[in-house]
Amino acid sequence: MITVSNVLEQQLRSVDPMRGKVLSLAFAEHVVQVCAGELTPDQQDMARVYLGTAKALFAGEASMTALADAAAAHAKVRVAGSRLAEEILWVTVLAVSVCWQRDLVREGLSRGELKNVTVRTVAAEAQTVVRRYTGGRESVWQLTHLLETADRIDPQLMINLVDEVDAERASSLAAEFARHALLTHPGARYFQAVVDDPDHLPLAVVARQAQHMVGGTEATWQLIRLVETMPR
Structure with a gap:
């Protein structure tokens, strides 16, 4: 684990x-x-x-x-x-x-x-x-x-952390990632659909789409949320 x-x-x-x-x-x-x-x-x-x-x-x-x-x-x-x-x-x-x-x-x-x-x-x-x-x-x-504060983060870290997420936590994080993307793209129906039905798509798919849409430091923000919500 x-x-x-x-x-x-x-x-x-x-x-x-x-x-x-x-x-x-x-x-x-x-x-x-x-x-x-x-x-x-x-x-x-x-x-x-x-x-x-x-x-x-x-x-x-x-x-x-x-x-x-x-x-x-x-x-x-x-x-x-x-x-x-x-x-x-x-x-x-x-x-x-x-x-x-x-x-x-x-x-x-x-x-x-x-x-x-x-x-x-x-x-x-x-x-x-x-x-x-x-x-x-x-x-x-x-x-x-x-x-x-990292200049670059190995993309494999995101893959590894997402793979460890259980179904309940994945649903919650998918909705959270979608809501965060909606802050900068309030009219994006894709993310609104995820909020309405967070179990419909895999967390990895939602994360990648949000990174693509929002850009910048979105991947880092997602990583931090993955870390902050990891079980003890």
Whole structure:
């Protein structure tokens, strides 16, 4: 059975190194936002500065020295709250390590290097702390964010996800895809017919027709809805 977790794992394995770095920072930023209630104001501020400096380095708007200073300040507040708060902030350390740890070590600004840390490590740790704090499925947000920000998505992913949809969910999604297409093509009788009788055509057919008619990012929108409605 296809699950959100194994789709996310597959997608993360295929990203290039730079995209993995960008996603790592995004995953960490989202954890800080979602779990802000567990963090002290100082911890929230230092996490934002730390991640913001790491991002600014990519644009040449910060220095390695600034990142090292932010890391030192972040380390001081990381242990100042609850154990869960420390784990939340550890996600930010992992994310920055994916991006810049080797550079910091090379420039003598860090004493050690975390081994075998990748975007998948960041994703897994983020899922764990969000589950502990909210009980939510962070993997769903991570996968939808990955899809929303992708330059290209393998069409096979849509085929695989549609193939996994059961009859009841297929009927509901067919109607939803048709209603979404009607927002931009309100006079389209094809989609109105699908809304009236969502069991008449296979979901894959409705999805392809909506993509053809609407164009743009319709396939991505459909993929995200498939992910969001996947059973636990």
